Amino acid sequence: MSGKLYVIGTGPGGAQQMTLETRNAIEHAEDFFGYGPYLDRLSLRPDQQRIASDNREELERARAALELAASGRKVCVVSGGDPGVFAMAAAVCEAIDAGPEAWRAIDLTILPGVTAMLAVAARVGAPLGHDFCAISLSDNLKPWDVITRRLRLMADAGMVIALYNPISKGRPWQLGEAFSLLREMLHGETPVIFGRAAGRPDERMLVMPLKDADAGKADMATCVIIGSPETRTIERLGQSSLVYTPRFISGDKM
Amino acid sequence: MSGKLYVIGTGPGGAQQMTLETRNAIEHAEDFFGYGPYLDRLSLRPDQQRIASDNREELERARAALELAASGRKVCVVSGGDPGVFAMAAAVCEAIDAGPEAWRAIDLTILPGVTAMLAVAARVGAPLGHDFCAISLSDNLKPWDVITRRLRLMADAGMVIALYNPISKGRPWQLGEAFSLLREMLHGETPVIFGRAAGRPDERMLVMPLKDADAGKADMATCVIIGSPETRTIERLGQSSLVYTPRFISGDKM
Numbered sequence: 165m166s167g168k169l170y171v172i173g174t175g176p177g178g179a180q181q182m183t184l185e186t187r188n189a190i191e192h193a194e195d196f197f198g199y200g201p202y203l204d205r206l207s208l209r210p211d212q213q214r215i216a217s218d219n220r221e222e223l224e225r226a227r228a229a230l231e232l233a234a235s236g237r238k239v240c241v242v243s244g245g246d247p248g249v250f251a252m253a254a255a256v257c258e259a260i261d262a263g264p265e266a267w268r269a270i271d272l273t274i275l276p277g278v279t280a281m282l283a284v285a286a287r288v289g290a291p292l293g294h295d296f297c298a299i300s301l302s303d304n305l306k307p308w309d310v311i312t313r314r315l316r317l318m319a320d321a322g323m324v325i326a327l328y329n330p331i332s333k334g335r336p337w338q339l340g341e342a343f344s345l346l347r348e349m350l351h352g353e354t355p356v357i358f359g360r361a362a363g364r365p366d367e368r369m370l371v372m373p374l375k376d377a378d379a380g381k382a383d384m385a386t387c388v389i390i391g392s393p394e395t396r397t398i399e400r401l402g403q404s405s406l407v408y409t410p411r412f413i414s415g416d417k418m
Numbered sequence: 419m420s421g422k423l424y425v426i427g428t429g430p431g432g433a434q435q436m437t438l439e440t441r442n443a444i445e446h447a448e449d450f451f452g453y454g455p456y457l458d459r460l461s462l463r464p465d466q467q468r469i470a471s472d473n474r475e476e477l478e479r480a481r482a483a484l485e486l487a488a489s490g491r492k493v494c495v496v497s498g499g500d501p502g503v504f505a506m507a508a509a510v511c512e513a514i515d516a517g518p519e520a521w522r523a524i525d526l527t528i529l530p531g532v533t534a535m536l537a538v539a540a541r542v543g544a545p546l547g548h549d550f551c552a553i554s555l556s557d558n559l560k561p562w563d564v565i566t567r568r569l570r571l572m573a574d575a576g577m578v579i580a581l582y583n584p585i586s587k588g589r590p591w592q593l594g595e596a597f598s599l600l601r602e603m604l605h606g607e608t609p610v611i612f613g614r615a616a617g618r619p620d621e622r623m624l625v626m627p628l629k630d631a632d633a634g635k636a637d638m639a640t641c642v643i644i645g646s647p648e649t650r651t652i653e654r655l656g657q658s659s660l661v662y663t664p665r666f667i668s669g670d671k672m
Binding site: 175179180181182183184185187188222246247248249250251253254255256257258260261268269272274275276277278279282283285286287289290291292293294295296297298299300305306307310313314317318320321322323363396398399400401402403406408409410411412413 | 433434435436438442476501502507508511512514523526528531533546547552559568571575653654655656662667
């Protein structure tokens with residue numbers, strides 16, 4: 165008998181940033197797999213099972229969830245943000261790809277959510293208002309020289325750059341090196357946003373020019389957005405500045 | 419007296435893909451500005467004012483909304499998807515930047531939403547599971563040679579590419595030219611997803627290899643996602659294929 169597997173995202177800020185279809189899936193599911201702090205954002209009923217695991221054991225978690233769903237249970241895999249952006253949806257697909265044939269028959273529903281860069285962008289204005297990219301700075305899953313090559317090509321292309329997984333205890337120097345590399349290619353006044361825990365009580369948004377960007381301002385819960393040459397700042401009296409990237413490219417036929 | 423301006427996104431699929439904080443903002447606002455079909459997704463009360471305008475008049479719409487908010491009203495500017503991705507949040511910031519000082523005092527709240535590429539990705543698997551970019555293919559607001567240069571750099575960097583505004587009556591040939599250009603750089607079997615109206619009754623998801631990708635399959639409501647060299651497809655009996663990009667880069671230390 166084949167059950168049901170939902171893969172959902174809580175949004176970065178918990179209940180208020182969840183979609184209605186995600187809330188309905190949570191209502192409907194029986195067993196919940198995820199990193200503990202993400203599961204804490206759900207208000208599970210006593211009859212719903214909570215199976216928390218460490219954030220680094222994504223593939224193992226995906227396999228356990230698929231196995232339980234294949235046995236006929238209604239299972240929910242929980243990511244923070246959007247499940248499709250550096251999160252569990254890819255891990256579930258990897259596990260299906262390498263797993264038993266029966267896992268391909270599982271009724272799989274992936275539900276989109278608000279990913280961190282969108283929540284951070286909304287808090288400070290519209291820095292992702294034109295072409296942008298999202299890069300994971302973690303070299304656990306790809307070589308560091310792939311990351312630096314990508315950063316150079318993104319800066320060369322004039323893209324706004326959102327960095328996920330900017331720093332951790334095991335990866336303390338990568339963000340600083342990324343800033344150094346980008347300083348060689350972008351103007352020192354390019355706005356850099358450190359968006360921490362967008363939408364949560366411990367939210368903190370910092371904006372500083374690239375020349376002063378300090379990797380020490382980021383932690384594991386931070387999404388870093390680096391502007392393009394078009395990105396602008398609007399000062400406001402008594403309110404925080406707005407950072408935005410216009411919809412057009414200057415000097416254009418606009 | 420200074421009022422309130424919300425800038426919200428409905429998500430691509432209407433009510434089910436809206437966040438709770440967005441629904442609360444809609445409850446609270448008095449006047450709604452937006453492209454008619456986006457306003458149609460809201461269930462406004464008789465006492466709430468609907469001010470629909472053409473999709474191409476974004477800056478004018480932003481100015482009108484700011485003016486009304488500055489007069490003390492609670493105003494809501496409505497985008498489809500996420501307001502910060504090729505949408506109204508940047509237009510509102512542009513208008514504030516060029517507008518009267520009083521507009522900088524308006525209490526502005528931008529609320530993130532589910533942008534089209536996330537909804538399309540969730541429907542087909544996890545094609546955005548690793549580094550990706552979002553590019554508007556519209557050359558109304560930037561020169562075509564900037565777009566082609568960016569596409570080449572993105573393909574060179576191995577990014578998954580999400581194309582917004584792929585085609586319209588006034589821009590019929592650009593998507594075909596983008597496919598031709600990418601065929602020179604990417605393998606012919608690279609999966610291309612045409613994700614139309616994700617989450618709506620008229621949703622249609624098509625996946626085909628780049629060598630067969632036909633721009634005629636896209637319309638204004640389509641988000642096109644082009645895989646990277648890492649993107650894979652999983653065939654499933656009796657269900658649609660899954661398309662995903664692994665979290666790691668092959669040949670890596672994974």
